[in-house]
Structure formats: C-alpha cells, structure tokens
Amino acid sequence: MTGLRAARALLMLALAFSIALPIASVTHPIHDAAAWSGVSIDLDHPAYAAKGQVVKCVLTVEGGPAGDSVGNFSYKAEIAGTNTTGSAVNPSTGASATGVFVLNVTMPKSAPQTIKIKINATSKDSAGSDLITAEREFSMKVVDPVVIRATVFNNGPVDAENVTARFYADSELLETRIFNVLANSSRQIEYNWTFLDIKKGKHVITVTVDDPNNIAEFSDGNNVFSRTVYVGKQGNPAGAVLTIGVIIMSVMVALMYMSKPQSRKKKP
16 A cells, blocks of 8 residues: 555655656746846937927937847837927937937927927837837027028129038138029029127128139129128128128129130141
C-alpha cells in the first residue's frame, strides 16, 4: 500500500512538472518604466515670428526604450493660444528610429499673442511591449511685421538672372534673396521685418540690388535704396512713423541692360 501511494505521488509530481515547464518557457519579462531612462523633448525654434509666417523647427526626442535599446520614436504636435486661426503644424504626427523630426509651423493670423506648441512624444522598444510617453510645451511670440517691399524693374531686352537683393535695418542684414527678372518686366520682392521690441527714434531701412553677371547697369548709377522711418514722435516730415500694424515701404529699382558694342574686324 505504501509503494502504491509513493508511485501515485511521483506520478502527480511528474505531471505537475511537465505542465509547468512549457508555461515558464514562453513567459516574456515586462520591464518596469524605471528600468529605462527618461524621455527628453527639445524643439529648436525661434523666439518670435510674424503672423502667418511659416517657420522651420527641428524636434528631437531622446531616451526611453527606443534610446536605450532598439525601437521607435513618435510624436503628436498641436498649437494652443488665444486665437489660433490659420495656425498649423506640418506634419502634426510622425515616427522614426532616430527621433529627429523637421516641423513647419504656421503662425496664427492674429497678433500680438503668445502661442504654445504642445508636443506629446512616445519612446517604444522594437517588440512593442515597453513604452514611455512624455509631454512638453514650447512658447513662441506672434508679432505684427513691418513689410519691406521692393519692386525691381527690368527695362532692357535681356532677362536678368540670379539678381541678389539684400534687406537691411539699421545696417543689420535681415535677409538675402536671389531672383530673376524677365526682360521688359518687373518683379516684386518683400521681407517681413519682425522684432519683439524696437527703440524709439530714427531707423533706416535699406535695400540693395546686385547683378552678379555684371550685365545690368542701373539707370541712376546706384544700387542702394534707403527709407528712413521713425518710432514714436516723427522727427522728419519726409519720414514715416511706425504704428501698430503693418507698414508697407516700397522701393523702386530700375535695371537697364546695355548692349556691349561688337568689335569690328580689321580689313586686310
């Protein structure tokens, strides 16, 4: 009887072992969030931009399962503010193994105001079993720009190619543009001058136009055109006063192409 009981006990133990062994072999350990590093979010962006302007921003997501091991980063972005009409983030979502994303952020049509770009990021391992999320906000000021507008005229019979225009404010280079002007036509170029604060008093806006091919000759012999503006009390009747809103300054530039004289062949 004792031998029978012992045999039954051994049989039960063998059955229990044979059942438990395969269950233990397929168990996948789940990491605790504390086992991974934290997820960091950074957005390289300007401190301010003009209303309606599209600015390029670089989003970088690091850490978590995708950063510590092999996996994937993803994000979702949105804009919050007092009036977000016209604003957008493109693309608003994305995923990559590097965690680096290029975003084009369109400013709202309402200014002045401060908007917040909300970023929700996820770092996930390659198996998809472990993930960590994080959220961060970035602020940008939306301001009214001063539009510097120049109209370039080409009165000659030859197309003007790769003409370079430079915009300056108080001798500081703001923007460089390269463009073409068809023969006997004109081309309008403009730059949105933005600032958080500007000192009261006199300011000089300058536009220069250069032809790198040295084909163009300016009708007045000059390629530098300036306009004086004032912030606050106007100090010169010929100057303009900057007020709240957009001020448009027009600069007329005339290009005239001169045909080079052809060399005459000497008679033998």
